[in-house]
Amino acid sequence: MSQYDYIIIGSGIAGLYTALLASQKGSVLVITKGSIDDCNTKHAQGGIAAPIGSNDSPELHFKDTMKAGDGLCDAEAVKILADEAPDRISDLVRLGVPFDTVNGAIALTMEAAHSVPRILHAGGDATGAHIEATLSTRVREFRIKVLEYCLVTEIVVDDGVVSGVKASDLRNDSNIEFSCNNIILATGGAGHLFKYTTNPDVATGDGVALAYKAGAEITDMEFYQFHPTGLRLPGVPPFLISEAVRGEGGILLNVEGYRFMQDYASERELAPRDVVARSILFEMRRTGSDRVFLDVTHLPVSVVMTRFPNIYKYCLDHGLDITKGLIPVAPAAHYMMGGVKTNTFGETNIKGLYAVGEVACTGVHGANRLASNSMLEVLVFSKRIIEPAGKTKSPSGSQSRLEICIDLSDKESSLGATPVNLRALQDLMWNKVGIIRDKKGLTEAANTLAAWQICLPEATDRHTHELNNLVLTSRLVVEAALRREESRGAHFRSDFPRHSKEWQKHITFKRTRK
Ligand SMILES: Cc1cc2nc3c(=O)[nH]c(=O)nc-3n(C[C@H](O)[C@H](O)[C@H](O)COP(=O)(O)OP(=O)(O)OC[C@H]3O[C@@H](n4cnc5c(N)ncnc54)[C@H](O)[C@@H]3O)c2cc1C
Numbered sequence: 001m002s003q004y005d006y007i008i009i010g011s012g013i014a015g016l017y018t019a020l021l022a023s024q025k026g027s028v029l030v031i032t033k034g035s036i037d038d039c040n041t042k043h044a045q046g047g048i049a050a051p052i053g054s055n056d057s058p059e060l061h062f063k064d065t066m067k068a069g070d071g072l073c074d075a076e077a078v079k080i081l082a083d084e085a086p087d088r089i090s091d092l093v094r095l096g097v098p099f100d101t102v103n104g105a106i107a108l109t110m111e112a113a114h115s116v117p118r119i120l121h122a123g124g125d126a127t128g129a130h131i132e133a134t135l136s137t138r139v140r141e142f143r144i145k146v147l148e149y150c151l152v153t154e155i156v157v158d159d160g161v162v163s164g165v166k167a168s169d170l171r172n173d174s175n176i177e178f179s180c181n182n183i184i185l186a187t188g189g190a191g192h193l194f195k196y197t198t199n200p201d202v203a204t205g206d207g208v209a210l211a212y213k214a215g216a217e218i219t220d221m222e223f224y225q226f227h228p229t230g231l232r233l234p235g236v237p238p239f240l241i242s243e244a245v246r247g248e249g250g251i252l253l254n255v256e257g258y259r260f261m262q263d264y265a266s267e268r269e270l271a272p273r274d275v276v277a278r279s280i281l282f283e284m285r286r287t288g289s290d291r292v293f294l295d296v297t298h299l300p301v302s303v304v305m306t307r308f309p310n311i312y313k314y315c316l317d318h319g320l321d322i323t324k325g326l327i328p329v330a331p332a333a334h335y336m337m338g339g340v341k342t343n344t345f346g347e348t349n350i351k352g353l354y355a356v357g358e359v360a361c362t363g364v365h366g367a368n369r370l371a372s373n374s375m376l377e378v379l380v381f382s383k384r385i386i387e388p389a390g391k392t393k394s395p396s397g398s399q400s401r402l403e404i405c406i407d408l409s410d411k412e413s414s415l416g417a418t419p420v421n422l423r424a425l426q427d428l429m430w431n432k433v434g435i436i437r438d439k440k441g442l443t444e445a446a447n448t449l450a451a452w453q454i455c456l457p458e459a460t461d462r463h464t465h466e467l468n469n470l471v472l473t474s475r476l477v478v479e480a481a482l483r484r485e486e487s488r489g490a491h492f493r494s495d496f497p498r499h500s501k502e503w504q505k506h507i508t509f510k511r512t513r514k
Contacts, residue, residue, distance in 0.1 A: 003179045004029045007165055009152045009207065010186035012039035013128075014357025014378045016135035018184050019144050020095070021386035028144050029178060031167055033151040033462065036139075037132050038202050040188050040358065041375070044128025045242035045310065046111055047121035048092075048379075049372040050085040053108050056116050058082035065373060068113050068272055069366020070489035071504055072220070077344050077363040081373070081380050088379035089120065097134045098122050109307075110247040111371040112270045119372045125242055125308045131375065150176070151462055152206070155183060155214040155353065162214075162352035170462055182352050184385060185211060185340060189358040190473050192422075192466075194333035195430035198230050198240040204466040205473030207359035211340040212472065212511055213409050216348045219361050219401070219508040220338030221473075222480035222491045225369055226435050228252075228276040230332030232291040236318050241294055241311055241329055243371045246270060248307055250296045252280065253326065255289040274368050274490045277331040281435050284330065293326035331435055335374060337365040337490065338480070341508060346385035349510075354385045367489020400505040402483070405512045408453070408475045420452035422463075425470055433478055438495045442482045449475050480507045 005026025008015050015030055022028045032038070051061040061082040066073050089106075093099065099120045100107045108117040122130035139146060147169075154166040156177075164179035187207030191199025212218050229246075231239040246252075246269040254260050264279035265271035271279075280292050296304050301323045305312055308322075315322045340355035342348055342362050348355055355361075357378045364377050384391075428448055432441035452471055459465040484507060486500035487493050 001164070001177050001179050002029070005180065006182045006184060007031065007178055007180040008184045008186055009165070010039070010188060010357070010359075011036045011136070011146060012041035012186065012188055012357060013131055013135065013375055014186035014188070014382060015184075016132070016139050017379060018186060018356060018382040018386060020135065020138055020142060021382060022184070023142050023144050025386060029180075030139070030144060030146040031150045031152055031165070032146065032148055033170065033206075034202055035148055036136050036146055038200065039132065040199055040203055041128045042132045043198070043200060043240065044131070044375060045125040045240060046244040046372050047109065047119040047127040048089070048375045049111070049114065049118050049370065050089045050120060050376060051082055051118060052086050052089060052106065052120075053116055053118060056118055058085070060115055061085065061118065064114055065364065065370045066366075068368050068370035070368050071366065071499070072489065072506065073366035074363025080344055080384070081364050081377060084380045084383070085376055088376070088383060092131070092379065095134055095138055097131055100124065109244050110270075111243045112246060112267070112276065113272045113370055119244065119247070121244070123309070124306060125244065125310045128375070151465055152210065153459070153465060155210050157214050157350055160351055162350060168465070182354065184346075185353070185355040185359050186357045187359045189336040190470070191333045192426065193224075193429045193470055193474055193477065194434065195426040196230060196238060196330070196332040198227050198238055198332050198334045204470050206466065206469045207355065208339055208476065209469035209472040211348065211353070211355065212476065212509065214350060214353065215511055215513065216350050216353060217341040217508050217510050218339065218476055219341040219506050220480070221476040221509070222484050222507065223337035223365075223367050223489055224333060224477065225273060225335040225337060225490045226277040226331045227334035228273060228280050228331050229294055229329040231315070232328045232330040233318055233320065238332055239314055240332075240334070241327055242308070243273070245294060245296060245308060245311065248303060249299055250294050252276075253293045253295055254283045255287050255292065260292075272368060273371065274492070277435055278492060280329075280331055291328040291330045294329050295326050296322055297324060297326070335369055337361070337367065337369055342381070344381070344384060345388045345391055346381050356382050356385060367491060401508050402505055403508045403510065405510050406479065407512045408479070409472055409511060418451060419455055419457075420467070420471065422467060422470070425452070425467070425474065429474055429477075433474070433481060435492065437481055437491070437493050439482070442478055446475070446478045446482060449478060476509055479509070483507055
């Protein structure tokens, strides 16, 4: 069996950036279930937030992030994020990411809930594609071993310490095992829990399911961010219309042509994401429509085409010239705030197991991620995993938690249960566990998922592994959403529409060992 110092699962920004750093310390294997660039990262449009502008500061970035997180951010993690951001951006520039510039200085744009223009971008709205391409080029140059089309199916833990991974080589349908000293989970999010999502189809919650089954703590799963503006064109695959479009002056109209955001929030189109997503949903329901419109026709054509060349081209390819016509949009599942609980050095409760990127919950996003903070979070915390400067002991986080030991992963009997398929799961999650939730819908979802889990098909190929992972991840989302009897950040309960002081705490799940 091959042995490595570091096995990194995933090849988005988290996997590749960590691999580059780890290769300076020891032997590295990156395992990824698709091609190297099959990930959420490649699709990121808006950019990366960092307090590098002349009118900005880490203190202001800290304040904006804490406000968006709605009382559940870990202040220590957010301070680290804002303080270490400028150095990590310099690292990316050194690696060759071609950020857009104006008169020789890095260009910064505005996004919702940021107090000042703070978002760096590349290729206009192709930031993620440039980052992914740059990092994968460097990984090849560094001769780091990357195993593509290989799905990790188990994290092996012996006596509380990681010892390796089991995987399925999808090209020849064989099972393989590797041993290692450190595993870094960088498996991204779980947008495919829901019927409508901005995520590509690799985002199936594998990392959360693998970690939970291995005994890791999973936290904040009720907080799933719905992006307000997914393209809603009949027959067209999900596609994100970036927040930056509103940042540059795009406005939202309902199907009657009315600019409705002024009725919902003083910041109008630049209100926090959860507010805009819910407002759109209310407006869609009120007008009996499945969409609203984003209007950029009043912006100079040159601005639209230089700032949003990909969005412009994607829409044009599907018959819509956005400089002349309105863009039909509706909310879509976008970002998993919760995940595998880590401290500020990316450590989980299992020795040798680390998590970084969208699969991790560092406490930076709280109940609602501030736009463009996610790729920054990756850079800051990857570095702290591999180069833990100043670390004396493992910090545990000071926030209050409701810790629940529960076994959601065992199948007991399959008698009388109904089979599940991906479409049914995504419909259930969208309809009962989506943007607006209540006890009745969540209870129905919890019962249906429990019944489905009993008769899940045995995981033998990529699809069945992913379906198993999605059902388990769904159960963690639903169980948390049911327990949190309040509304906060991205979690909105119509039966508990307000904050509750009692719920100023995190819900953390850990598997009961039988
Ligand atoms: C359309 C869109 C636009 C976005 N825009 C922005 C933005 O402007 N700014 C921003 O900061 N964030 C943005 N985000 C969010 C951001 O892109 C992601 O949070 C971030 O890229 C996640 O990086 P990651 O490396 O953690 O995961 P990913 O990039 O998703 O990579 C996960 C990797 O893990 C692999 N993997 C998963 N499961 C397994 C398994 N079982 N075995 C082996 N490999 C596995 C996948 O194949 C993939 O390679 C956007 C997201 C989307 C979808």
